[in-house]
Amino acid sequence: MADQTHVLQQQVLQAIDNRQPLTISAGQTKAFLSPAPTGDILSVADHQGIVSYQPTELVVTVRAGTKLRELQLALAEHNQYLPFEPPHFGNDATIGGTIAAGLSGSSRPFTGSARDYVLGCKIINGRGQVLQFGGQVMKNVAGYDVSRLMVGAMGTLGVLLEISLKVLPVPASECYLSQFHTPQDALLLMQTLASQNLPLSGLGYDGEAVHIRLAGAAAAVRSAQQKLGGQHHDPDIFWSAINEQQHPFFAGDIPLWRIAVPPATAELPITGKQLVDWAGGLRWVKTDETSDNLFKLAARHHGHAQLFRSSQKAANRRQPLADGIRQLHIQLKHSFDPQAIFNRGQLYSDF
Amino acid sequence: MKKAQLLAAMQAILPEQLILSSQESQAPFECDGLSAYRQLPLLTVLPETIEQIQAVCKLCHQHTIPLVARGAGTGLSGGALPHEQGVLLSLAKFNQIVAIDQHNRSARVQPGVRNLAISEAVSHYGLYYAPDPSSQIACTIGGNVAENSGGVHCLKYGLTVHNILQIKIVTAAGELLTIGTQALDSPGYDLLALMTGSEGLLGIIVEVTVKLLPKPERAQVILAAFDDVAKAGRAVADIIAAGIIPAGLEMMDKLAIQAAEAFVHAGYPLTAEAILLCEIDGNNEEVSEHIMQVHSVLENNDPISFDTAQSEQQRQLFWAGRKAAFPAVGRISPDYYCMDGTIPKAQLATVLQEIQRLSAHYGLAVANVFHAGDGNLHPLILYDASQPGELLKAEHFGADILKLCVQVGGSITGEHGVGIEKIDQMCTQFAADELAQFHAIKAAFDPNGILNPGKAVPTLHRCAELGAMHVHHGQLPHPQLERF
Numbered sequence: 124m125a126d127q128t129h130v131l132q133q134q135v136l137q138a139i140d141n142r143q144p145l146t147i148s149a150g151q152t153k154a155f156l157s158p159a160p161t162g163d164i165l166s167v168a169d170h171q172g173i174v175s176y177q178p179t180e181l182v183v184t185v186r187a188g189t190k191l192r193e194l195q196l197a198l199a200e201h202n203q204y205l206p207f208e209p210p211h212f213g214n215d216a217t218i219g220g221t222i223a224a225g226l227s228g229s230s231r232p233f234t235g236s237a238r239d240y241v242l243g244c245k246i247i248n249g250r251g252q253v254l255q256f257g258g259q260v261m262k263n264v265a266g267y268d269v270s271r272l273m274v275g276a277m278g279t280l281g282v283l284l285e286i287s288l289k290v291l292p293v294p295a296s297e298c299y300l301s302q303f304h305t306p307q308d309a310l311l312l313m314q315t316l317a318s319q320n321l322p323l324s325g326l327g328y329d330g331e332a333v334h335i336r337l338a339g340a341a342a343a344v345r346s347a348q349q350k351l352g353g354q355h356h357d358p359d360i361f362w363s364a365i366n367e368q369q370h371p372f373f374a375g376d377i378p379l380w381r382i383a384v385p386p387a388t389a390e391l392p393i394t395g396k397q398l399v400d401w402a403g404g405l406r407w408v409k410t411d412e413t414s415d416n417l418f419k420l421a422a423r424h425h426g427h428a429q430l431f432r433s434s435q436k437a438a439n440r441r442q443p444l445a446d447g448i449r450q451l452h453i454q455l456k457h458s459f460d461p462q463a464i465f466n467r468g469q470l471y472s473d474f
Numbered sequence: 475m476k477k478a479q480l481l482a483a484m485q486a487i488l489p490e491q492l493i494l495s496s497q498e499s500q501a502p503f504e505c506d507g508l509s510a511y512r513q514l515p516l517l518t519v520l521p522e523t524i525e526q527i528q529a530v531c532k533l534c535h536q537h538t539i540p541l542v543a544r545g546a547g548t549g550l551s552g553g554a555l556p557h558e559q560g561v562l563l564s565l566a567k568f569n570q571i572v573a574i575d576q577h578n579r580s581a582r583v584q585p586g587v588r589n590l591a592i593s594e595a596v597s598h599y600g601l602y603y604a605p606d607p608s609s610q611i612a613c614t615i616g617g618n619v620a621e622n623s624g625g626v627h628c629l630k631y632g633l634t635v636h637n638i639l640q641i642k643i644v645t646a647a648g649e650l651l652t653i654g655t656q657a658l659d660s661p662g663y664d665l666l667a668l669m670t671g672s673e674g675l676l677g678i679i680v681e682v683t684v685k686l687l688p689k690p691e692r693a694q695v696i697l698a699a700f701d702d703v704a705k706a707g708r709a710v711a712d713i714i715a716a717g718i719i720p721a722g723l724e725m726m727d728k729l730a731i732q733a734a735e736a737f738v739h740a741g742y743p744l745t746a747e748a749i750l751l752c753e754i755d756g757n758n759e760e761v762s763e764h765i766m767q768v769h770s771v772l773e774n775n776d777p778i779s780f781d782t783a784q785s786e787q788q789r790q791l792f793w794a795g796r797k798a799a800f801p802a803v804g805r806i807s808p809d810y811y812c813m814d815g816t817i818p819k820a821q822l823a824t825v826l827q828e829i830q831r832l833s834a835h836y837g838l839a840v841a842n843v844f845h846a847g848d849g850n851l852h853p854l855i856l857y858d859a860s861q862p863g864e865l866l867k868a869e870h871f872g873a874d875i876l877k878l879c880v881q882v883g884g885s886i887t888g889e890h891g892v893g894i895e896k897i898d899q900m901c902t903q904f905a906a907d908e909l910a911q912f913h914a915i916k917a918a919f920d921p922n923g924i925l926n927p928g929k930a931v932p933t934l935h936r937c938a939e940l941g942a943m944h945v946h947h948g949q950l951p952h953p954q955l956e957r958f
């Protein structure tokens with residue numbers, strides 16, 4: 124599909140002229156993360172296509188509206204993949220939305236996060252300028268790292284047009300094991316395993332069993348499997364299911380919280396069901412406890428909490444920022460988008 | 475502010491012994507690893523507490539006095555070059571490891587802790603800190619964060635930005651902020667990524683929490699020699715295409731090989747046009763499997779020889795030549811100028827050819843050392859500073875190489891930073907609107923512009939003036955810029 128840069132830029136310039144706020148949209152698969160949009164919709168859904176892909180450079184440059192699935196298929200043709208295992212949450216997920224939301228899957232502690240794989244970007248800022256940062260090479264320290272700043276910014280700093288990502292070869296072999304453990308033993312086991320030289324790509328706990336995913340050279344996976352033992356299981360039942368939140372744990376109306384903590388943190392004292400991912404570093408919690416309580420608890424454990432899914436409207440979905448950090452956010456937002464055109468309230472309610 | 479006034483104001487907030495004001499006492503701070511540039515500051519301060527750093531920042535912020543932070547001073551781009559009207563703030567006294575958290579595989583350290591000291595301190599837990607810049611014996615973690623340092627192993631293990639969890643900074647206005655969390659991500663904008671590599675322009679790093687990794691069980695290295703640089707380049711692409719990410723993948727050209735061999739006798743074949751060092755690490759089985767695969771890839775690329783290190787001692791020897799490449803070149807030339815461009819790997823042969831052409835044009839020899847896996851090229855331009863005009867010639871040669879890197883889709887700096895050295899090349903890499911966005915980011919952190927002024931991001935004015943100097947066939951570079 125065609126390059127829509129010019130069309131999008133004109134729409135942004137028009138909005139700036141009219142002081143009309145815009146909410147950037149593409150596949151709508153992650154709309155549940157934020158409150159209802161403000162102002163007009165700026166759709167980047169038609170701004171599609173892989174701009175360049177050289178497998179031996181391990182770099183792909185792609186337009187933001189490109190479907191995540193399409194990108195993953197193109198990489199798979201060359202036996203490569205996005206190692207941060209982004210969740211889709213629907214068929215229409217785009218790479219732009221994936222990067223704006225900055226979500227990473229179960230392999231995150233072992234192979235890195237969405238922001239770890241971003242090398243460069245092209246954006247439209249709130250002055251209507253098309254700007255390019257970073258690059259299409261693995262290492263680049265010229266200028267501030269604006270590309271990684273865009274990851275997880277929920278479109279509040281500008282419209283993502285193109286993203287350059289580092290990609291990696293698909294691991295030669297994978298294996299999925301599970302072992303039954305109590306919550307306490309499960310967290311200890313995860314710590315022990317993560318401290319060893321094992322070809323891990325996932326360590327999770329569903330309340331009954333520790334799920335171990337191995338990925339790497341065939342011989343390495345084989346020997347780790349023999350060393351660890353446990354039952355083999357189908358990857359779709361746990362790993363794909365938790366990545367896409369199709370696992371039975373995620374069903375029902377109780378609010379879903381995402382709490383990131385240092386991995387060795389003990390089981391969190393929260394009323395409600397918990398599912399552990401990221402070798403202990405990520406706790407999904409289904410609970411009716413108040414936001415206030417959960418934010419305080421997360422801060423006490425040197426982490427942070429986010430109300431991820433809820434059928435009810437909530438004012439504060441994300442961990443409150445310390446005063447000085449909040450002030451920096453407001454100033455940074457202003458530096459990119461002085462008239463606050465883009466995605467008002469999509470990250471925090473006050474900018 | 476006059477020096478005497480500044481000294482009096484500083485004496486009011488810091489103990490006397492933490493302030494250096496004489497020329498002799500400040501001489502060790504007049505340059506960093508880019509010693510062609512030297513400058514004495516008005517004052518040098520060596521604070522011992524975060525409160526003292528805050529007080530210094532507040533003073534400088536209030537009176538708009540330039541403030542330059544300095545770690546070990548090993549940087550290669552002049553990022554720690556003092557400001558003649560300013561204060562140099564050394565973090566040398568912040569040299570303690572605050573806490574090691576074995577279970578969460580992290581360590582909280584002060585910014586003046588040496589890179590290698592972290593790995594040494596956690597070694598008995600079977601852990602290490604992965605980024606290993608070649609200066610790791612001396613360089614400090616604060617400087618590593620400020621420059622987003624890489625190292626030989628960053629193709630597999632990433633740069634500094636991939637290996638830290640949290641930092642504490644003191645802002646220009648003297649406020650202490652915590653950026654990031656002890657978890658794997660943090661709420662809001664990724665300020666940690668923005669701070670990493672910001673070259674001391676956005677804040678002063680006063681504490682760093684680094685991620686630690688389990689030490690690889692085994693490492694094995696293969697040395698392959700080629701009679702043609704292009705063949706070596708193809709071998710690199712083929713290794714990646716085979717689905718292998720080596721821990722290190724380094725290339726050296728003929729002049730670099732000869733200099734290194736004469737210096738450390740690593741066993742490099744002197745007739746080769748290029749050698750590749752390919753290191754595989756991980757657990758035992760993984761290493762064996764990948765070494766076999768790399769062997770067959772190399773065989774298919776017509777090497778004149780290849781050799782797997784048969785012992786840890788031989789592995790160290792193979793690496794010794796590469797690690798000593800810079801000083802080895804230093805032995806065959808009175809001076810050398812180290813460049814740091816990155817290029818798409820596929821452009822390697824073209825870029826090396828063009829560098830040879832430029833070498834003939836300028837009459838200066840060049841030795842190439844290349845982090846081949848991630849496209850980071852270090853051409854070492856040989857010159858003699860005692861010959862009038864040679865430094866300038868070397869700088870022009872270097873600037874041409876960087877322009878070439880940008881032309882083929884790369885960058886002017888892969889890991890050494892912009893500093894003062896590549897400030898003019900930033901005008902080649904970025905357009906005026908992009909530079910203006912950088913200045914807006916800077917203002918969000920440091921409204922008075924006191925932190926490391928004149929480094930990393932050029933003013934639009936500077937780019938315009940530079941453009942005016944370099945009119946080529948009547949075409950103005952950066953025509954979109956206003957001319958002052």
